[in-house]
Amino acid sequence: MTGNPFSLWVYLSQTPLLWLTVTLVVYAIADAASLATHRNPLMNPVLHSIWIVGLFLHVTGTSYTTYFSGAQFVHFLLGPATVALAVPLYENRKTVMSAIVPMLMALVVGCITAIVSVVLFAEAAGLPREIVLSLAPKSVTAGVAMGISETLGANPAITAVATVLTGIMGAIVVTPTMNRLGITDFRARGFAVGLASHGIGTARAFQVDEVAGVFAGIAMGLNALVTSLLVPVAATLLLR
Amino acid sequence: MIASLSVILICQLIGEVIVRGLRVPVPGPVVGLALLFVVLITRDRFPILARGPLRDNAVEGAAKGMLAHLSLLFVPAGVGVVQQLDLLAHHGLAIFVILAASVLVTLVVTVGTFLITSRLMRRGRSAS
Secondary structure, eight states: OOSOHHHHHHHHTTSHHHHHHHHHHHHHHHHHHHHHTTSOGGGOHHHHHHHHHHHHHHHHTOOHHHHHHHHHHHHHTHHHHHHHTHHHHHHTHHHHHTTHHHHHHHHHHHHHHHHHHHHHHHHHTTOOHHHHHHHTTTTSOHHHHHHHHHHTTSOHHHHHHHHHHHHHHHHHHHHHHHHHTTOOOHHHHHHHHHHHHHHHHHHHHHHHOHHHHHHHHHHHHHHHHHHHHHHHHHHHHHOO | OHHHHHHHHHHHHHHHHHHHHHTOSSOHHHHHHHHHHHHHHHHHHOGGGOOGGGSTTHHHHHHHHHHHTHHHHTHHHHHHHHTTGGGGTTTHHHHHHHHHHHHHHHHHHHHHHHHHHHHHHHHHHHHO
């Protein structure tokens, strides 16, 4: 072992081991805090893990590329987790099949609302055209949203930020909003949060109720499809 | 556990191959999802297929374990995005408020549409 703690840090900070460990430990603590508060929406584990890890990188002057060399092992699992959605879908297929029509109606109306509301609010606030366009696809999963943003000639980086913020906000407000409205149908609650807040909303839904999680996953997938078709149309109709 | 994970990865792999091969504009994992769904349904129809990871809820358990910590998987990407928050420097507060308002409106309208349609259908069914 080297006697110099700095050279040890230089070595460790360049290995995937340190950053993978940091990601898992911070998440484990954030998740334990969320569980201890009975899944209080404000204790959202995504929100708190992100800022704590971000702060840690900032303080240690670590670049995102270095961090990602370790965190990529977690990031990679997004693909297999998408495949894994087949299992709750399969187990709840009767519930899903009986709700096809309400889902399709909610999909179309919800998707239009997600796009039109953000474009109108942003226009009313007098934001520059590039930002308005960048915000339009914010309700779909980040990869798809950035693709849409690029085809519109907007700024995909701003879209990515808006997408993550939208995901976290939806995951935080969904439970109190639905409870206040007295909505107890977890199919509808899940579908709404998956449509409005993609994967981060779906993760929240799975923490609350499995049926809600299934419907959120379906909404997330379908909305990615419909939003890709509707955002360019909305952009030409609303922004002249 | 490993066999179950392999089943999930194989579904994703075949999904990626199909997507690249046929140039369909769908993410590979989504095709993988459809494949795993078909595998589970097929297994129920032909009990002879219920072996290894397709027996005793093995794949089901692995998949649920992964989904229970779906939140964790968004952390690496989220950290990258938050480092770019200064992109919003000029209009940060406005964008924040706009996104929050849009999310709230979208949630309420979507849940409302779902419930109203569902109620209308039930009424239609009991009337006929």
